[in-house]
Structure formats: C-alpha cells, structure tokens
Amino acid sequence: MRSHFSFGSLRSDHIAGAFFIVFGIIVFALSGDLPFGSLSSPGAGMMPKLLLVLMIVFGIALLFGAAASQPFAGIEWSDGSHALMVVVIAGIAITLYQTLGFILTMTLLVFTLLIVVERKPVLNAAAYSIGLTMIAWWVFGKALKSPLETGILGF
C-alpha cells in the first residue's frame, strides 16, 4: 500500500500541534514530583497538570484542523539569518554584561549589530555605538540615577 504522506503536504498547524503535544507530554513527565492533591485540597501540581492536559487537547485540536492552515513549506524564512545573527550577538552580550559592564557591553553590542548584521561603515558604526551608549549611560545612570552594571573594569 502506498502512503499519501509527503512533506509537501505538511501544514504549519501539523508542526505547531505536534510541538505542543510533545511539549505537554515532556513537561507532564517532569511534573512527577508535584503533588496533585485532591479537589478539596488541591496540591502544587494540580494547576500545572490541568493546564498541560489542556495544552495537549488544544494541540490535538490544531492537528485535526491543520488542513485549513498555511502549508509548512509556505512559511517565509528569509528573515531567519537576520534573526539568528541578532540572537547570537545579543546572547554574547548578555553573557558578557556582568563582566564587562554597561558601557563596554552596550558599545560592543550596537557596534557588532551595525557591522555584522547591517554592514554599515566601521567609522559610522563606531561613532554611533559610542555616542548612543554614552547618551544612554548619562540618561539612565546619571540623570535618572538608575544603577547600571559597572563590570570588572569599574565603569
């Protein structure tokens, strides 16, 4: 018997529904130590477990109604490289934030985004990132007295 399944026939809600079902099952498995309690004395696990069951039910509903959703292959991913670069650069900045402090991290964050993602001229990017960070540092740190992270270099 030939199967009629092909990846071309996959719809976005097939993926979304399957994701939420698997997610619900995994988190349910992780919730084993949370007591459900009883209806007259609900435990810490009652609410999360009820919600997980609901998520799985709605995930199944998505699967059943998936035919009406857009084809999975039709989802536009042309912005994916932009998104990935921004996430990686922001992730590195977050990792360094408490070590390098506000001024250095933010200058590098803005500079790297402008150079790597936007391909702007180095001088423009440097001037903009330094100027912007110093203005933000003055506004938040000095004028509004918000305690900004100083880092190991002391600024």
Add this chain to the structure above:
Amino acid sequence: MGVTLDSLWLGFSVALQPAVLWYAFLGCLVGTLVGVLPGIGPLAGISILLPITFGLNATNAIVMLAGIYYGSQYGGSTTSILLRIPGEASSVMTCIDGNAMARKGRAGAALCIAAVGSWIAGTFGVIVLTLVAPPLATIALKFGPPEYTALLVLGLVFLAYMSTTSLSRTLLMAAFGLLLGTIGIDPLSGHFRYSFDIPELGDGIGIVPVAVGLFGLGEILATPSHQVTGEVIRPKLRELWPNRQEWRDSGWPIARGTVLGFLIGIIPGSAHIISSFLSYAVEKKISKHPEEFGQGAVAGVAGPESANNAASTGAFVPMLALGIPTGPVTAVLMAALMIHGVPPGPSLVNDHPEVFWGFVASMYVGNVMLLALNLPLVGIFVHLLRIPYAYLYPLIIMFCVIGVYEVAHSIVDVWIMLIMGVVGYALKKFSFDPAPLVLGLVIAPIFEMSLRQSLIMSDGNWLIFLQRPIAFVLMIVCAGLLAMSAFSAFMARRDWRAQMAEEVKE
C-alpha cells in the same frame, strides 16, 4: 455625585502640582515617541522605563507610566498614517485608511481626526472611569474567590471569542501563559515548581522579560532592516484642519468607537488592539459606502483611533477597582503601584485617595497635553520616522536589555527575554497571537489562588461556581460566548473575525 466631585477636586489638587504635571508631560511625550517609533510598543516602553520610577513617589510614578500607555495610542496613529507601518499593534487598522487619506493629500486631516477622536475618547473614558470605578470597587469588596475565578475565566473566553485567530489557538496560548505563571514557589504549599535549581526562577517568571521579549525583541527578529523602506509622507501644518465633510464623516464613528472601545477595555484581553479591529469592522458594516474602506474612508481612521484610546482608559477600571489586570500593560502598571507600597484593588480608593484621584485627574490633563503635543509637533515626529531602521533597532535592543535587567538586576531575566524573543519570532511564523500568552502569565497567580481557594471553600465541589449568583452569571456568559464561537465556526468557516484577519493581512 457630590462625593465624587469632592474627590475629583482632591485629585486635581494633586494632579496640578508642578511635579505631577511634569511627570504627566514626560509620560505623554515618551508615550507619543513610543507610539511613533515602530518596533517598540507601550508595553516595552513602560517596562523599560519602570526602573527609573523607583525613585519617585507612587503618584508621580503611576502618572508617568500611564501617560506612556495612553500617549502611545496617540502616537501610533502618526506612523500608521504617514508610513503605513503601525507604530504599535492597536494602530494596525489606521494604516489602511489613514495612509490612503495621506496618499490623497489629506495626511494632515487624518492626523487631526485621529488626534481629536483620541482626545474625545480618552476624555470620555476618564469621565466614565471617574463615575464607575469607585462604586465598582465597593461592589468588588463583596467578591470572593469563586467570583474572581469566574471573572478571569470570562476574560480568557472573551479574548478567545474576540480573537482573529481560532478559539483553540487563543486558548492554547492562554494555557501556555498560565503554565509559565506556575513556575516558582507554590504560594500555598511552598513547593518549587519547574525551577530546575535556578534560584531566580523560585520567584517565578516576571511579566517584564516575557513581554519585552515577545513584543519587543520578537518584533525586531522578524523585521530585517531592508524590509522597512516605507516612504514618509510629510504633512503641512496648514493642511491639518479637516474640511466640513470630513468632520461630518468622523462624528458618529468617533462616538461609536468611544463607547465600544471603553466597553471592550473593561474586559480582560488585549482590549486596545481588539477594540480598534472591532470598531473598523462595525464602521465598514454600517457604512453606506463600504467600498470606500481601504481607499481613504474617514470613518476608518476616526472609529479605530477613538476605540483604542477609550479602551486604554477603560482598562484602568478593573485594574483600579478590582485589582485585576486586563492585559500585560495594566499588569506592569499594577506591579509599579505595588513596588511603591500601594496595592491596587477595591481598597485603593479609600486607603490611598490621593493616588487614585490624582491619577484619574492627571488623565484629564494628560489628554489635553497629548492633543497639544500631537498636532503642532507632528513635523518633529516625522523627522524621527526618518531615522533608518538599521540604526534604530540596535537602540531598541539596548533599551530592552537595560529595562529588563534594571527591574531586578537579574541576568536570568535578560536570558528569559532573549528566549521569549525567539519564542515570539516562532509564534509569528506559525500565526499565533502572543497576547493571550502574556495575559495568561499575568493572571496566573490570581487565577490559581482563587481557583484553589474556591475548591477548598466548597470541599472540592466544582458547582460552587454555579451556586453563587455573580459567579453563575459570569459562567453563563462564558458558556454563551463559547457556544456562539462554536456555532459560527460550524455554520460558516469564514466569520467576521476571519474576514478581519484577512483584511489586516492585505
């Protein structure tokens, strides 16, 4: 009535103090900028600026943050009309006819109608808030856990009913948000839930990192700079005044949008967004010339713009009177009040009258300020729109990091923001609306507590929600909305919400 006027007098004596006026002005100005700049909505704006209010007193803090909220509703229309990009989500509908008017040379008139409609709606909303909130707070003192549970369920069901996506998608997102809200120490038993030995997760996931991630960073991830190449139409000041026919065409849409927006604003959900969608649909439905919609219909600007402003004011009613956030923005405002030792809710009017009435009075003043800000300064805002997006979004990312980190000085919060940015991007790709997720997260603690207390009270009997009159009525309304939703899905696959979603996509 006399008591209300006396209280309002007290409010104005607070709101007209120079410091309060200054913070109201600052809030309105920042709100307008937040609304004008694409990619940064009121929620991100308020969240980012929340830490700077820590040094202020409660009145100044809430006046400034609320100014950002309703100011952004004014500012959002400018970008929609001149650039055809919604400055913030509730201005999506204004893009359609506002920009079409601008292309016909009526940009000034569209901006003026949007500003005047917003002012009328905002002022009407504050008047009703003045009259409704105090008596509602008195009634709310009689609410017990079953009533609160039923009210929150109604909010979720109403959001699902009004949503342009399907019922199951909306409820799935709400369940996901509620689940995120259960992370941390269980307040009743002290159990750690899903904290994975990360101490910061013991306090739960904050609203600010989730909201900024989903709505701020998520938007930036999905918007590469080469896609933002809109042409800014620059209106001339002398063209700002609409002609007689335009005034006539905008009168009733403003009135309808105002009432509709306020009523929707009271109910939990993304009221200001839903209200503008619904107002547009209503105006198109009852118009004698529906074919003009999309081609520059005045009603397509006047109705939605009035509705989103009225809704943003209406959202303050349950926040101030019941202590229930109607959405993420009011949840952050509530958090701001609590940080300053002022718990919002039924006791706010009596325990902190200067904060309550000062806040209400400042909104009258703020609406006048916004009208004065938005029309004469439109030229300056147009210049702001000319900043290339490639230079703008790194600035927004920087603000997102500062805003999230400064709330609790927690780097875990900033990681949560980044993860939520990726989640927001993925949700967008799969056509999910993240608003119910945030609403679920916001109401999760109140919802879980009231549900469990109700069950304990009734010795595990679910019928408690049908045995108490107020809860019963609320549950009946829920059942009605669910039935109507199921019926419309069964009878016609393309009902009015689906059509609206199509129009937005177009």
